[in-house]
Amino acid sequence: xxxxxxxxxMSRDEMSALQGKRLHKIxxxxxxxxxxxxxxxxxxxxxxxxxxxxxxxxxLPYTTKKDLxxxxxxxxxxxxxxxxxxxxxxxxxxxxxxxxxYTRKDIGVWSECMARCLTAYGVGREDIFSVSYGYGLxxxxxxxxxGVEMVGASVVPASTGNTEKHxxxxxxxGITGIAxxxxxxxxxxxxxxxxxxxxxxxxxxxxxxxxxxWTESMREEIQERLGLKGFNLYGLSxxxxxxxxxxxxxxNGSHINEDHFYPEIINPVTLEPxxxxxxxxxxxxxxTKEGMPVLRYRTRxxxxxxxxxxxxxxxxxxxxxxxxRSDDMLIIRGINVFPSQVESVVLSMKxxxxxxxxxxxxxxxxxxxxxxxxxxxxxxxxxxDTPAAIDELQKRLAAKLRSVLSIGVxxxxxxxxAIERSQxxxxxxxxxxxxK
Ligand code: ADP
Ligand code: ZN
Numbered sequence: 001x002x003x004x005x006x007x008x009x010m011s012r013d014e015m016s017a018l019q020g021k022r023l024h025k026i027x028x029x030x031x032x033x034x035x036x037x038x039x040x041x042x043x044x045x046x047x048x049x050x051x052x053x054x055x056x057x058x059x060l061p062y063t064t065k066k067d068l069x070x071x072x073x074x075x076x077x078x079x080x081x082x083x084x085x086x087x088x089x090x091x092x093x094x095x096x097x098x099x100x101x102y103t104r105k106d107i108g109v110w111s112e113c114m115a116r117c118l119t120a121y122g123v124g125r126e127d128i129f130s131v132s133y134g135y136g137l138x139x140x141x142x143x144x145x146x147g148v149e150m151v152g153a154s155v156v157p158a159s160t161g162n163t164e165k166h167x168x169x170x171x172x173x174g175i176t177g178i179a180x181x182x183x184x185x186x187x188x189x190x191x192x193x194x195x196x197x198x199x200x201x202x203x204x205x206x207x208x209x210x211x212x213x214w215t216e217s218m219r220e221e222i223q224e225r226l227g228l229k230g231f232n233l234y235g236l237s238x239x240x241x242x243x244x245x246x247x248x249x250x251x252n253g254s255h256i257n258e259d260h261f262y263p264e265i266i267n268p269v270t271l272e273p274x275x276x277x278x279x280x281x282x283x284x285x286x287x288t289k290e291g292m293p294v295l296r297y298r299t300r301x302x303x304x305x306x307x308x309x310x311x312x313x314x315x316x317x318x319x320x321x322x323x324x325r326s327d328d329m330l331i332i333r334g335i336n337v338f339p340s341q342v343e344s345v346v347l348s349m350k351x352x353x354x355x356x357x358x359x360x361x362x363x364x365x366x367x368x369x370x371x372x373x374x375x376x377x378x379x380x381x382x383x384x385d386t387p388a389a390i391d392e393l394q395k396r397l398a399a400k401l402r403s404v405l406s407i408g409v410x411x412x413x414x415x416x417x418a419i420e421r422s423q424x425x426x427x428x429x430x431x432x433x434x435x436k
Contacts, residue, residue, distance in 0.1 A: 003119035003151075004112065007259050008314045015315070019262055020053040022287035027051045027060070030293055033078040036071055037061075037295065057262065057285060058273055062296045065098065068238065072096040079103050079290045089137040090237040100139075100237050101291040107146065109288055110240050113257045114147020117246035120255070120312070121206050121231045123177050127153035130170065132180035132188070133211060134424050135159040139241030140211050144179040144233075147243060153177070160184060160423035163191045171201050179208035179233065179242075182218050183426040186354060189225035199227040208233040210242060212425045213322045213340055217347035218354055232321065238297055239284045245319055253306045253318030260288050263317065264296070265305055268326040279304040281326050282319065300325045330360060330429065332367045335407050339428040342371055345400050351379045351393055355419045360431045367433065370410040371401060377416045384415075 002008050010018070028048035030037040040061045041047065050059060068076060073096075077084070084101040102110070123129060129148045133140025141159055148155040156175060158166045167188060169175065180188070185207060192202075204226050209219075210233035219230050232254050235242035244261050245254035256263050261284045265274045268281040282299045302325060306318040324338035331337070339358055346356045355374040360367060375384070383389040394411050401409045420427075 001119050001122070001124070002313065003116040005313075008116060008255070008316055010259070010315055012315065015258065016054050018259055019287060020056075022259075023054055023057060023262065023285065024048065024051050026285070026287055026289075026293050027295070029290075030078055030295065034076055034293075036067070036076055054262065057264070057296070060285075060295050062271065062283065062298055063294045064298050065238070065300070068098045069096045073099040074101070076294070077101050077292050084291055086142075088139045088142075088237055088241065090139075097137075098238055103290040106240075106289055106291045109260055110143060110243060111146040111150045113240065113243035113260060114144060115150040116257060117208065117231075117233055117243050118147050118151045118153070118177075120246050120248040120314075121177070121208055122229075122249065123148070123151055123153055123206055125152040127176045127206070128156060128173055129153045129177040129179070129206075130156040130158045130166070130175050132158045132160060132166065132178055132184060133242070138424070139235070139237045140179075140181075143235070143241035143243060144208065148179075163188060163423070164195060167192045167195055167197055170204060171197050174203045176203050177206040177208070178204060178228075181211045181425060182209040182214040182222060182230070183212065183354075183421075184423055185209060185222045185226060185230070186218075187421050187423065189222065193225075199225075202227065204228040207231065208242075208246075210234050213324070213343075215321075215340065215344055215347060217344065221347070221354055234319070234322070236299060236301075238292075238294060239286055239299075240289070244284070248310060248312040248314060250310055250312050252310065253320055255310065255314050255316045255318050258316050260286065262287055263305060263319065265303075266298075268298075268300075268302075276305045276307045276317075279320075279323070282322075300327045302326055330358070330369075330431065332360060332369050332407055335405070337369065337405055337407070341404050342401065343428075345397070345404050346371075346373050349397065349400070351375060352397075353416065355421075356428070357419055358429045360429070360433055362433045368410065369405075369407065370412055371397075372412045372414055372419060373397065374414045374416055374419050380416050 031048050083103045086102045088100050089097040131144045135141030207228045207230040232247040235244040245256040264283040265280040274280045282301045286293045301322045303320045346352050353374040353376050357372040359370040398411045
């Protein structure tokens with residue numbers, strides 16, 4: 001099933017023409033309504049009339065998270081306050097949070113995009129769907145919620161927290177779908193196991209997982225433990241929230257709602273646009289947003305755009321899974337390290353639970369990387385009092401990490417549940433170097 005074939009299955013020529021028309025309109029709109037963009041365009045000697053087709057996008061300036069922070073709270077808002085009907089804020093671990101205002105039309109577009117995602121996952125009117133992203137300033141909860149209502153399934157606004165109650169509701173209501181972070185899905189699976197709720201007592205069949213990077217092995221693990229099929233859901237508050245892109249039944253990349261969010265991939269160092277297929281930093285221009293439109297927003301997320309059509313019938317361009325962020329990339333002794341590389345090694349070994357933490361320190365001017373991992377209960381019970389077995393496992397993991405990361409790593413094995421759980425996005429890195 002496809003929610004909106006008119007938009008999701010357009011020919012390339014039609015799509016480019018629509019994008020070009022919308023780009024011209026949005027540039028004109030920000031030129032007249034956002035002084036920040038008007039000044040930027042004037043500095044570059046550009047007027048909205050210079051932007052006529054989608055290929056003209058390369059003439060436009062980039063927007064960064066810093067621009068949003070510098071213009072806190074409402075500096076980039078284009079619509080008058082009387083038109084804004086909702087305000088979200090991104091978590092922003094450092095500095096000011098990013099404030100995003102939505103007009104009624106924006107909320108409508110968002111719901112439509114989310115409905116496209118859910119339909120691609122196979123969610124329909126008969127489903128009972130639990131939204132377990134946090135409700136509140138974070139866009140995950142309410143964003144997914146509106147889409148479920150638009151599709152016409154019964155939404156259960158479970159949010160995060162109170163996981164035992166949620167686990168029982170999944171069993172008692174016969175909940176069939178869930179949207180949450182992949183780490184919360186695993187936490188939920190653990191909670192169910194502790195409560196003695198088994199897979200055959202529940203009806204979950206679809207999971208919409210996102211808000212943080214995850215890997216194929218994590219997908220397999222969640223699918224196995226909850227008995228559902230897990231789909232990727234990608235988004236960010238600066239562009240809209242969840243529903244910027246979504247996996248279809250082919251699960252070969254995530255389709256971008258490119259009639260609303262125009263994607264580019266750039267080299268994060270030279271800022272030069274890259275051709276399809278090449279990995280780099282993902283950049284989005286909102287083509288229809290009224291509240292806070294952005295031109296060429298640098299997401300810092302690393303991935304590539306895929307060439308070729310998908311077998312599902314949708315023609316929208318697909319993006320590969322996010323492999324890391326160009327800003328949370330760690331540089332340890334001059335070598336680039338992504339937490340996702342560590343994750344893939346940890347998950348490839350059956351002895352470990354999918355919980356890990358990277359701790360970076362600087363000792364005598366030398367960077368050190370410690371990887372803490374949690375043993376699975378079964379393995380822990382069977383072998384933890386055998387020092388030789390622990391030693392062997394520790395060495396095996398350290399060797400694998402060294403070959404993948406090209407740097408030496410100290411491995412610390414932890415007892416089950418020793419690494420702190422998160423209900424939203426997990427903390428994967430503690431970089432103590434910044435504190436000095
Ligand atoms: P906050 O800034 O409050 O953490 P955002 O909604 O802005 O919340 O977070 C968006 C970021 O979350 C994205 O830029 C990306 O790094 C990450 N993200 C969201 N969905 C996915 C996904 N499906 N896969 C990988 N990363 C994701
Ligand atoms: Zn597809």
